[in-house]
Amino acid sequence: MEAITWDVHTSSEELLVEVCIKAEKENGHYSNYGRGYVMVKISDDIAVKIGGLVTATDIIPRIARIIAHLGQIQGGQVPGPVGGGLAQGHLFGDDGADVIFTSVSGFNTYLNKRLAIAKKTIDLSGHPLVLCHLDLGRRNVILGDDDTISLVNWNDAGLYPRFFEVRVLSYVNYRCGPFDTPLDEDITTFWGLTEEEKRLMDLMGILFKAVGGNFIILQVLFFCIFCYIFGALFQQDSHTHNLTVAFVDYDGGAIGAAVRDAYRQLQGNKFPELIELSPLQYSQPSILESKVCHIDFWAALYISPNASNRLAEGLTGGTSSSSYNRSDVLSFIWNEARYSTTADSVAIKLQDLSEAARIAYSNTNGAAVLQTLPAGDAAAISVFSDPWQLVSINLQPTSQGSRLIYNTLVIILILLQEFFYLGIINGLYAKFKVYGRIRPGRIVTVRLIISILYTFVGSLCTTGAIWAFRGGWDVNGKQFVLTWMSLWLFAHLNFLTFDVFSVWLPPPMVPMALVTWVMLNITSILLPLALSPRFYRWAYALPTHAIYNLLVDIWSRGCNPSLYYALPVMFAYELSSLTLSTLGVYRRSHYGFLELEKEEKAFQAKVAESLATAREDSEGESRERRRPERGEEEGEADVGDEEAGVVVPTHRRGTITTLADREEMAGRIWRETTQLRQDRSRTEADANFGGPCFELTFNNK
Structure with a gap:
């Protein structure tokens, strides 16, 4: 400390910081950083406050x-x-x-x-x-x-x-x-x-x-959504082993041994699992096709009967080599309509397996074959260099470009289509104050009819767009109708679901609920759930996962059976959302009636008050115009017999002064103004392109 001299008037701030650091090491400090500053003792007479909350007060x-x-x-x-x-x-x-x-x-x-x-x-x-x-x-x-x-x-x-x-x-x-x-x-x-x-x-x-x-x-919400989506896609390659491929060796020879050797080399988390089945149990490739069609396996690989013997004969030269059929050796069955990108990746993996098996066959049998291979026979040499070609048996080719958005943008647009039209409907109902004026049962019926018609037309347009840009995709009219009906159900249940959101959630939360609902549903079909962590298996309960698998079933002519769970899931959403939406209409009508009743009472009170004020003003003016003539004030008039001296007093009534008269006048004015408001409401509805407007179910006649 003695080596540093510091004067408050002449020294720099940097020197002060250096002094404080050394002093803190030697003498320690008072207070703590939690309060935003520390007190550093430089000497017995000087202490310096340093930290983020220190401010020159001047x-x-x-x-x-x-x-x-x-x-x-x-x-x-x-x-x-x-x-x-x-x-x-x-x-x-x-x-x-x-x-x-x-x-x-x-x-x-x-x-x-x-x-x-x-x-x-x-x-x-x-x-x-x-x-x-x-x-x-x-x-x-x-x-x-x-x-x-x-x-x-x-x-x-x-x-x-x-x-x-x-x-x-x-x-x-x-x-x-x-x-x-x-x-x-x-x-x-x-x-x-x-x-x-x-x-x-x-x-x-x-x-x-x-x-x-x-x-x-919003930051937390979108951060969670991003984490959820990225989590579903995280290390999907390491889950590839969850995709199973059936393997049947109808040959029982050297080619089957080569395939097994190749699989042992490729086997791992990033390669589909090859499950070998007995040729006695699966005696025909058609049985394997049925297994793939019923989604027991993603694909089925099989070796044709007697393939190894035909290959050995093809290597001997002559007519056996020239007539050798490379396409009758190794084949695989798959369905490209089932998650097209994933199915394509499985096909590529099987191509890799076929190539690895060819190399394994050459390594095992190449030396012996070369000793007997006719050197001058080009056909035999060709068979040796390329012994087989992997044959693809695709149950439903799906290679059109639009296939990439069937499980993303198509679903998103359907959901947004329902949400925005629901917003228009709710806006019209609020504008014309339908709730509280119309019986809830009638409102439920009308809203249900509107939603059914809207989703009916919307699903037809969506299906028409898919078919218009199918690009040679082999689908027919029956599949068109089934797709239309399925999308209709899906669109309608989402319309009702969004209506539930708009009824039971605070208005600022509705857009957040929309985003969350859309992202959860889309994530459920981005990839097969087998490629995501097990946590994401709960998405089987989401309607989007159900509808997409149902569409794949329709498009591949029954080769993705999912009706047994897809329809119950979607109808569960349909019925539960319809129930909650109906209860929501009664809830809205209740609050709407209370609001209208409040307005009516306030209006009646205002009319009565205005009428009373007007009558008081009129009475004051009448009193000023009266002449102070005694005869007129008493208003005596002789009637009948003058001898009887009967006198009948009469009073001049220029205004309504009794409470009953005032209430009667207020009621008359209220009925007239109510009728005017009804007529104006109908006129406004007609001028706004037929928003939902009906005769009022009550009036004060």
């Missing part, structure tokens, strides 16, 4: 005066960046605002949409737009050597109400109370913020919390 009033000065720079009535463009900054999220503001009212609308989650509103009219930095964190404040203060990073700056600057401070200086709190207080003092501005600041705080909360929720 800077804060100066920054406050700078902000107050910026708050005096006004710039018209268009909020946002100076010169226009999309607003950026902490208030608008990572990607900034999604619209360009052109007026304060438009900015109000933007903010109120986001405050709706907290059931709050904000009104910025009457608050001038001033220049705001909106990112005054300590990192953006530079104290120069000449004691001047510079503000940097003006990317978020723009014209906003002045209290925006104050509200943002606590977010850009998170966990920095020694800087944020005094600066906030000084700015408030300089500006003399009104109570209204302070109230709006609190609303902006709610908005920041809503933005921050949704920021976290």
Whole structure:
């Protein structure tokens, strides 16, 4: 320590840091880093506070005066960046605002949409737009050597109400109370913020919390979705051994031995498992074809009977070599319509096995064959160099380019098609206030008819598009109808599922539920579940996995039997979603009726109040017009017999003064205005292309 001299007035900050580091090693420190700073004892008389929360207190009033000065720079009535463009900054999220503001009212609308989650509103009219930095964190404040203060990073700056600057401070200086709190207080003092501005600041705080909360929720949601999708695809090659291939050796000779040797070399997690079956149990290739068709195996490899003997004869030369049939040795049966890319990879693996078997055959039998191979016989040499060709027996060739999107984009578009039309239906029902006015049973019936017709036409269009671009794919009219009906059921159950989301989930959560539902379903058919970790086997319960396997069954003419589980899964979703959707209609109708009842009572009270006020005003005017003539006031009139002296008093009634008369008038006005509202509702419905509108089920006649 004695080797370093340091003076507070002349030494540099770097020297102070060096002194503090050495002093901390020798003397230790007070406090702890959890509070944002440490106290380092340099000597008995000097201690230095260092850390992230240490701020020169004389800077804060100066920054406050700078902000107050910026708050005096006004710039018209268009909020946002100076010169226009999309607003950026902490208030608008990572990607900034999604619209360009052109007026304060438009900015109000933007903010109120986001405050709706907290059931709050904000009104910025009457608050001038001033220049705001909106990112005054300590990192953006530079104290120069000449004691001047510079503000940097003006990317978020723009014209906003002045209290925006104050509200943002606590977010850009998170966990920095020694800087944020005094600066906030000084700015408030300089500006003399009104109570209204302070109230709006609190609303902006709610908005920041809503933005921050949704920021976290969406980040977590999409992170989980990405992890789920990538997890399903993670190391899929290492699960290739879960794909099984049947092997039957009808020959029982050298070729079968070569295939076994080749498989032992290739066997592993990244190669399909070869399961050898007895030729006595599977005496015909047609039995193997049935096994592949019933998805017991992904493929079946077999060696033709007497293939080894024919190959040996073909190596002797002469007519035996020239007539040798390479295609009658090794064959495999497969179904390309079943997850086309995976089926193609299995076919490639079997090609590799065939090539490895040829090499194994040459290594085992090559020396003996060369001793007897006719040197001048080209046909015999050709047989030796290429003893067989692997023959493919494809149950349903599926090589068209559009096959790549059958289990991705086609399904996604079907789901989005249902979701967006459901949004239109719900919007029309809300616009015309159908809930509460129509009997729930009628609403359920109409919505069900609409959904059935819409999904009927939508599935027809989807099937037509698949058939229009099938590119030589061997499918017929019967398969077209079956595909159409299957997609119709799938589309309708998803329509009902999305309706359940819209009824039982809070509105801000519905888009998140849509994204989650779509991604979970698509992940279930990206690959065969055999290539994913076992955890993903739960996806058998998802309707998309059921419909895709059902479509493969239809397209390959029954060679992917899945009706036994696909239809129960889809009908389970259909019935459960229909039940919950129906209950949701009754729930909406209940709240809709309460809302209408509330409006009616408020309207009746307003009419009665207005009528009473009008009658009181009319009575006052009548009293002023009366003449103070005693005879008229008493209103005496002689009737009948003058001798009897019978006098009947009469009263002039220019207005309705009794409570019964007032209630009668209010009821009459209410009935008339109700009829007018009914007529107007029908007129609006007709003008909006026939939105759902029926006669009201109740009135106050």
